[in-house]
Amino acid sequence: MKTVNFASCNIDYVYSLDHIVRPGETEGSEKLELFPGGKGLNQTVALSRAGMEVYPAAIIGEDGLFLKDELLNAGAKLDYLKVTKDKTGHAIIQVDKKGENSIFLFHGTNYAFTKDYIDGVLSHFEKGDILLIQNEINLVPYIIEKAFDKGLFTVLNPSPFDESIKEIDLNKVSCLILNKTEASDLSGGLSPEDFLNEMKVKYPEMIVMLTLGSKGCIYSYKNQRHSHGIFDVTPVDTTAAGDTFTGFFLSGISKGLIPEEAIKIASAASSLAITKMGAAPSIPTWDEVISALDTLKLL
Ligand code: RIB
Secondary structure (H helix, E strand, O other): OOOOEEEEEEEEEEEOOOOOOOOOOOOOOOOEEEEOOOOHHHHHHHHOOOOOOOOEEOOOEEEHHHHHHHHHOOOOOOOOEEEEEEEEEEEEEOOOOOOEEEEEEEEEHOOOOOOOHHHHOOOOOOOOOEEEOOOOOHHHHHHHHHHEEEEEEEEOOOOOOOOHHHHHHHHHHHEEEEEEHHHHHHHHHOHHHHHHHHHHHHHHOOOOEEEHHHHOOEEOOOOOEEEEOOOOOOOOOOOOOHHHHHHHHHHHHHHHOOOHHHHHHHHHHHHHOOOOOOHHHHHHHHHHHHHOOOOEEEO
C-alpha cells in the first residue's frame, strides 16, 4: 500500500514576537528563523517519520531546494517531485510568547499544478493506495475526482478552509480530518456534536476525525465514537501540530491500529511537535512518540 500526497511546500519565515500584530499596529521582532514547512510537506514528513511509504506530488522552485532535502531525509519517495524556475510558496508566520501563531501565505509553485501532471502522477497508483490532500494547492476537487475514479482511499484535510472546499464532492472522500473551525465553516455553523451527527447521516461510509484544540479530538465512523484529550506539554510553537496529527492518525489506521490507539498516538505526536520551534523539523518519529507515551500525562 502506497500513499500519494499532493503536497504544498513552503519556506516558512518564522518571526518570534511578543504578541500577534493587531490591525494598524507595527511591532518589532528580534528573531527570524527559516524552516521547511507547508501543510503538504509537513504531512508527508509526519507520514514518513511514522513509517509509511509516501510519495509527495509537489512542485518547488530552485529557491526551495532545501525543502527537497527535508523530504528526502524524512524518507519520502521523491519520484514525482517537480522543480521549476518559479518562486516556491512561502509562509510568513508570527509566533507569540505563548506559542500561538498567525500565518499568511504566498502560493508560488503550490498553485502550478496542472491536469497533465496530476493524471501522470495518479497513473502510478491503484485501488487500495491512499491519497492524502490538503487545501494549499490548486485543482483539489479535480485531484479528488480522479483519485476516486481509480479507487484510492481518499483522505482530505480541508485546511486552510476557503469556499473552494464546497466544490468538492464529499461522497468521494473516505476520511475527513478537520478542526472545529473548519467543521463549523463547512456545515454553516454547527456545533462539533451536531456536525458529526450530520456527517454520519449524509456520508455514512466516511471516517470523520475532528480535532478540538484544547478539548482534544473525536473519531467518528458509523456508530463508533472515540475521544481523546490533550497531553500536558509546554507549547513553544503550535505550527504543524495539525499536520503531525493528520500524518500519525493516518499512519495508525493504515497500520491496522484500533481507532482508540491511533488517536492516542496522533495526539501524542502533535503534543511533541508543539514543544519545538518550526514546522517539519518539530515532527517526531514513530519510535519517539511510542517512548514518550510512557511519560506523557493527559491534561
Ligand atoms: O500547517 C502549518 C503550515 O501552514 C506551515 O508550515 C505553513 O507553511 C503553513 O502552510
